[in-house]
Amino acid sequence: xxxxxxxxxxxxxxxxxxxxxxxxxxxxxxxxxxxxxxxxxxxxxxxxxxxxxxxxxxxxxxxxxxxxxxxxxxxxxxxxxxxxxxxxxxxxxxxxxxxxxxxxxxxxxxxxxxxxxxxxxxxxxxxxxxxxxxxxxxxxxxxxxxxxxxxxxxxxxxxxxxxxxxxxxxxxxxxxxxxxxxxxxxxxxxxxxxxxxxxxxxxxxxxxxxxxxxxxxxxxxxxxxxxxxxxxxxxxxxxxxxxxxxxxxxxxxxxxxxxxxxxxxxxxxxxxxxxxxxxxxxx
Numbered sequence: 001x002x003x004x005x006x007x008x009x010x011x012x013x014x015x016x017x018x019x020x021x022x023x024x025x026x027x028x029x030x031x032x033x034x035x036x037x038x039x040x041x042x043x044x045x046x047x048x049x050x051x052x053x054x055x056x057x058x059x060x061x062x063x064x065x066x067x068x069x070x071x072x073x074x075x076x077x078x079x080x081x082x083x084x085x086x087x088x089x090x091x092x093x094x095x096x097x098x099x100x101x102x103x104x105x106x107x108x109x110x111x112x113x114x115x116x117x118x119x120x121x122x123x124x125x126x127x128x129x130x131x132x133x134x135x136x137x138x139x140x141x142x143x144x145x146x147x148x149x150x151x152x153x154x155x156x157x158x159x160x161x162x163x164x165x166x167x168x169x170x171x172x173x174x175x176x177x178x179x180x181x182x183x184x185x186x187x188x189x190x191x192x193x194x195x196x197x198x199x200x201x202x203x204x205x206x207x208x209x210x211x212x213x214x215x216x217x218x219x220x221x222x223x224x225x226x227x228x229x230x231x232x233x234x235x236x237x238x239x240x241x242x243x244x245x246x247x248x249x250x251x252x253x254x255x256x257x258x259x260x261x262x263x264x265x266x267x268x269x270x271x272x273x274x275x276x277x278x279x280x281x282x283x
Contacts, residue, residue, distance in 0.1 A: 123197025
């Protein structure tokens with residue numbers, strides 16, 4: 001109980017400090033970009049903003065998001081986004097449950113859940129920092145990073161398939177004594193956690209990058225669609241994770257991961273062609 005209280009207090013303080021710092025961020029100074037006619041432009045902007053209510057702005061943003069959903073690029077990227085939602089549920093909720101349910105891990109099975117989360121975080125941090133730095137000077141585009149991410153995930157899925165019993169996600173509180181295809185190894189289980197985090201960082205960094213490039217002028221609706229699709233798929237994955245055996249859950253992610261990678265490639269090739277022509281994407 002004391003440990004839970006300490007964690008709760010620490011996270012509460014951190015969240016409050018982060019919220020306060022967020023409110024302290026200054027708004028962009030529009031006066032520096034208005035030019036010589038800043039006074040008249042300011043007046044026009046104030047009139048327009050006062051005429052348009054807050055509800056009207058929200059409705060307009062919602063309409064933009066709906067129109068964006070049916071565009072070719074966003075439909076293709078939605079497949080990739082759906083995969084990130086499915087694997088987000090898997091590594092954040094399902095895989096830790098699987099590790100904790102394997103009785104053959106001995107008395108350390110419950111403590112391995114926390115260790116798995118730590119190594120997922122290490123993979124996320126390593127991948128995010130590495131690919132974030134490479135994106136500043138990347139002559140090969142985003143496709144190699146996404147290809148690396150799907151290969152890393154496929155390796156992780158295969159090792160998990162061999163190392164974990166099939167009934168681990170739906171095992172009772174007492175755990176499962178079922179055997180896997182190989183002798184269940186704690187080291188392999190933790191290594192798979194690292195691979196899951198690393199592969200997830202590959203997809204997320206490149207998805208955010210391509211959305212920021214394609215919709216740089218009006219990015220809010222694009223990121224809203226991204227989070228909407230990802231959250232819906234994460235919720236669906238949490239639902240079926242209570243009923244499907246492990247190998248079926250892995251198969252669903254392999255299928256979505258394969259087609260999501262292909263769809264990302266097609267959008268990236270189109271974006272690269274636009275950059276090569278030196279034209280604006282909006283045209």
